Amino acid sequence: MKICFYIHSLTGGGAERVTSTLARHLADQGHEVGVITMTSEERDFYPLDPRVRRVTLDLAGVNRGLGKLTANYRRWRALRRALKAEQPDVVVAMMNTSIVLAILAAIGLPVRVYGSERNYPGRKATGRPWALLRRFVYRFAAGHVAQTREAAAWLERHTGARNVHVIPNPVVWPIPSFPPEVTPESVVSPERKVILAVGSKPEQKGFDLLVRAFAGLAVDWPEWDLVIVGVDPTSEAVCGGGASVQRLAEAVGVAQRLYLPGRVGNVADWYQRADIFVLSSRYEGFPNVLLEAMASGCPCIAFDCDTGPRDVIEHGRNGVLVPAESVDALQNAMVRLMADEGLRQGLGEHAVAVRQQFAEPKVMALWLEVF
Template sequence: MKILMFIYCMHCGGAERTTASLANEWVARGADVTVVSIESTDVDFYPLHPAVRRIALNAASVSPGALAALGANFERVRALREVLRELKPDVVLGIMTVASVLAILATRGLPCKVIATEHTHPPMLPLSRTWQQLRRWTFRSADLVVALTGDSKHWLEKNCECTDVCVIPPPFTLPIPRLEPTLMPDAVVGRDRRVLLAVGRLSEEKGFHNLIDAFSSIVSTVSAWDLVIVGEGDERPALQKQIDDADLRDRIHLPGRAGNIADWYERADLYVLSSRFEGFPMALTEAMASGIAAVSYDCDCGPRDIIRHGENGLLVKEVGDTRMLAEALQRLMLSDVERLRLATRAAGLRESFSLDKAISLWRDAFVAAGVEETRRVGA
């Protein structure tokens, strides 16, 4: 099978990581895979199998106005269409909204199938009115649309009038690959400390300001614990000021981005997700599959697909409520028995969200999109 995956860039991010994981696995299983990006390869973060063909359109730009933006996207569609005519893939996967819209437009009249994908919960993704309309207009003509959760599936069916939508959670593999940069836990916290771990981009939607407030309110009752937020982003100055104002620089750490996140999962005693919304929280899945008990806001969307409250983790119903989050964290920090019970059951996610299961679901998706039929007629 010839698969072409089209994405804006291959920088550090959940959709980019999923793209690399799927591309590498499909190639290993004998498929012909190409990853095409709008942006250059200079920002590539996740390693690709040597057999994965990598093409960059080098067409990323900031347009000064609507007319310029229209022209830039016309050129992107034209450039992608040239690649499609040359490679003749059986199926094109658009990765995220913009790439999916452009992929659907570029494949018009060509014999290949096209699958659009969403990697966050659509109503939570800030899009201009133009792109919202384009998604609504184009997604219904895709051969298939793939969402990460049932909530996103229902939204797409209702708001984009898509009739063919399936759910495929992002895959993960154990052991988790170790990448650069390396940031060892012992360089941040002492071995005698217990670690409450959060992982993610330091941005507003991750709700780390609420997490810091919640931890600050119980810090005196959990004296053996430190909070570590691994990640980088624009909110660093504001979060660091919040920590400094609370005089908790020795108890709350922002060490930066870590490519060796598996070492942090191994070191952590409890994981927390404080996001206002998610597409599908891969870090939460990985942490739990690594055998860590977890607490998460019951945000849209993803955590409720992963955590069964009271069985393999705790869900905090009121998103943004720091008191409820603090109570849930304190409950597990002060109970080794309950924390171990939840951690043991959390490890069962290794099978639920395994790469093998994701590949099987994608195989079904290709059949549903008619890819096998296209291959038989020689496209």
């Protein structure tokens, strides 16, 4: 079977990582696999298996108003040309706008389009035109993949999507490493205790909530630091409240205890360095970083947000769930784990079971059933 993935870019993020993993696994199974992106290869963060054909349309510019409409027409036309040239049997479109474009681009072509939502669609912001298109066109896909039952139910209820499969993200173990590598000891002193978070989208990942929770306990716990991997320290990308992570840390007085090493390819080393891992997201799909942290034996705290954490964490056994977006509850949970090394050890020992529960071969077999 010839299978093409369509995703806006491979510049970083959970959807991009899963695309790379899926493409490799399907190539292992003997399928002819390609990945189509709007961005050029020079912007890639996640590497593709050399057996995977890469098609770049190089139409990723940001536009507004009428220019945005024109740009999306050009993307639709370029994608349709690419599908005609590649002649895949199946297209898997990753994330909502890409799903809409792929369904429209495949009209009249002998190709089955499957949409793969990578966040909880009830929370993932889309502009009104895209939301209307989603409600109209999703039903014309051959099927959809959601990561949780809640997400699947939302798609069926709000878009008329049919043939919706529920497939979680896999745990790829051992966690692969690739450039750039930033060693933990080059950033934070070995004798310091580390609270770790990982992500590149400060608003969605709730890093403002995490920084505020850390600020509330920092004075009483002077031996602990906060490390957020994935956020460029020079970035002005805002988190909640309109400030960047760095500026918020300065405002609440913890800038000297916050480390932002940026994007790293050796994230496994950072999980090993962490004493506590925190997922402070406002919403998720099925969080890769939480799976990886648990697989690495980290004691984990997560907001019970929509969706994913409650599907992975059994509260009090292999991790800790706290009410979504509650800074006080997050702070209290952090203090509880910081104060109890035995509790941290016990949670971490139980957490590693996700390696088997969400093992790559088991999850990938579910994908093969979709097609």
